[in-house]
Amino acid sequence: MQVFRWSGVFTDGRTATLREVGVVYDGHSLLIRDSDGSEISRWPASRIATEPGTGPGALHLRCSMDPQAGLELRGENLVLELHAIGIKTRGRPAGSGRRAIVAASLIAGIVGAVGLVWSSVTPLSRAIATLVPLEFERALSGQVEEAFSELHCEGDDARLVLEELVLRVAGPDHALPPVHVLNLERPNAFALPGGGIVFTRGLLTKARHPDEVAGILAHEIQHVRQRHVMTAMIRGTLLTALWAVTVGDYSGLLVVDPSTVFQIATLQFSRDDEANADRGAVEMLDAAKIRRDGLSDFFTRLAAEEGQGPEWLSTHPPAEGRAKASQANGQIEPGDLTSSLDDSRWQILVEACEQAGDPEADLEDLVF
C-alpha cells in the first residue's frame, strides 16, 4: 500500500487557533497529528469532502464526523493522491482549453434553454389563464375597472346601441362583454381585466362608419375570449420571475440594461396576441355577416398615420399588414356582407358622450 503524507494547517472549529499538522493516510483514514506527534483527529476517508483552499494548489477538507473542523492541505500532486485513496475533489482547477469547452457548451445550453422557455411560456400561460374565472381576473386587477368607471360617458340611448352592436358582432351563443365609452379624446379601445371592453370618445368621433367600430369591437372581444389579458399577466409574472432569478443578481453589473432587452424581447408576445385577435375578429365578422372593410379601412388609415418605427419595437404588427390580412383571411364574399348599424343608430353612437363634459386628452393626463 502506497503511503501518503502531507503537511497542512488544521482548525478545530472551537477556537480560532491554527495548527501546523502532519497528515498520514493509514489505509482507511487520514490521521492528523500535531507538530509534537500527538494525534489530533482521525478522519475516515469516506466521510471527507473537499473544496478549493486558500491559494493555488490548496484544498480545504472537512469531515462529516466533525463538521466544524477544517484541514487545509497543499501539494503538487495532492489531487491525484487524494483520488488514489478515494477522496473526490471539487473545484479542481481546469486548464484554459477545458474552460473554453465548458463555457461554449454552457452557452449553447443556455441558448437552447431560452428557446425552449420562450416557445413554451405562452401555451403554458394560456392553459393556466383558462382555469382562472373572469370574476377572479377582475378582482386580481384591483381597482382598474372601478377607476375607469368614473370616465364612462355614454348616454342611455348610446348604451342601448352599444349593446345591440355587441350582440350583432359577438352572436347570441356567447356571454356578452360589457362595453363602455370613456370620455377621452385620444382614439383607443382596449379590453380590461375581467372581460370589459372600452372605447374612447375620440375613437367614435374619428371613425368614418360603424363597421370600423364593429371591426375594432370584434378585435377586442377576441382578446377577451382568447384570455389575452390573463395570459399576458401570467406570462409576464413567469418570465419576470425567471429573469430575476437568472440574471437579476448580476443585472446591476451589466451596462446594457437587461430589463430593457427583456421588455423589447417580450413585445413579440404582444404582437402575436394582436395578430391572433385580428384573425378571430375576421372570423367573427364573417359569422355575423358584417362588412370587413371597416376593419381594413381602419388599419389602412392607421398605416398612413403611424410612423416608420421598427416592428421589433412595437406592441402591434404593422398596420399595413393587418389591413391586407383582414381582407385576405375572410371566408365570406364581400357582397354577402352588410353594415353593422343603420345611419340613425350610428349617429347616436357618434354622439354617445355629447352630454358629458370636455374629454381628457389621454389617460396620462389623469391622476389615479
Place this chain on the structure above:
Amino acid sequence: MTSPHDDEYNFRFEGSGAAYFLIFLKHVFLTLITLGVYFPWAKSQRRAFIWRSLSFHGHSFRYTGTGLELFKGYVLLVAAYATFILLPPLVGSFHERLGSLVRIAFVLGLFAAIPFVIYRSRAFLYNRTTWRGIRFGLLRDYKPFMLEFFVGLLLTIASLGLYRPIYSNRLHRITMNNTRFGSLEFRYEGDDREVWQFTVKAYALIIVTLGIYYFWYRAELERYRAAYTFVGEHGVLHSEVTGGQLLMLFVLNAVGLTLTLGLAFPWILMYSLGQLADRYSVRGVIDFDAIVQRAEEEGAFTEGAADALDLDFGF
C-alpha cells in the same frame, strides 16, 4: 501559527474572472432548465466562491450556507407573496371593504417588516460566514435597529435629509456593535457629529464638482468608519482606500462594461474586489487562541425575503 506580537493582518482577494464567468454561465443554464428552482443553489455557490477568494491573514473565509436553506426560505416567501396577492381579492369578492382592509394591512405589515428582514438577513449571512472554522454572528437583539430605522427615517424626512448622515451612522453603530466573530466583539465608536460635519461639507463639494467629489467623500467615510471600528480589545480596522482609487474603479467599470456590453463583468468585478481588499487590514494585536465558537442560528426565511424585497447586499 498565530503570534500575539503580530501587528498587521491583511485582506487579500484572489478570485479569478474566468472561474466566476463559468459560475455565471452554469447558474444561468441550470436556473433556466429548472425554471428558477436552482436559483438558491446558484446563489450559494456564487457566495462560496467569493467568500473563499477573500482571505484574511493568509486564511480564506468560508460560506457555509446551503442552497436548501435558501430554497426553504424562498418557498416560504413565495407562499407569503401568493397570500398577499390572492387573499385580498378573495376576501374582497365576499366583502369588498374587508378586502381593501386586508390589502392595507398587508402593505403596512410589509413596510413594518423591512428593518426586521434587513437585520435578520444580515444575521443569516454572518452566521454562515466562517474564518478558521469560527462563525461570525449578529446578536438577536434587533429591536434597537428597528426602532432606529423608523425613528431615523421620520427624522430624515422631517429634516429634509439633513439627519441622513447621523441616521446612517447610528444604524452602522448598532449593527457593528452587535457583530461577533466567535467570542470576539466589534465596536464602532464613530461620532455622529463628526460624520455629519464631513458629510454636509461633502454634499456641498459634490454639487460644486458636479459629482466628482463623491468618490473622495466615500473614501473618507470608509477610512473614518474603519478607524473607529475596534476588533476585540487591541485591534482596529484600517482602510487606505482613496477617492482616486474609487473613481478609477468606477471609470473602469463604466468603460469596460460598455465596451464589452457587460460581458467583462466577471473580470472587472474580481479586479475591483481585489483592489479594495488590498486597502483593508486590521492593526493591533488579536489573540486568535482566545477566540472561541459561539452558538447562534438564524433562519433562512428572512434571507429569501430580503432578496425578494431587493434588500440584498450585493452578494
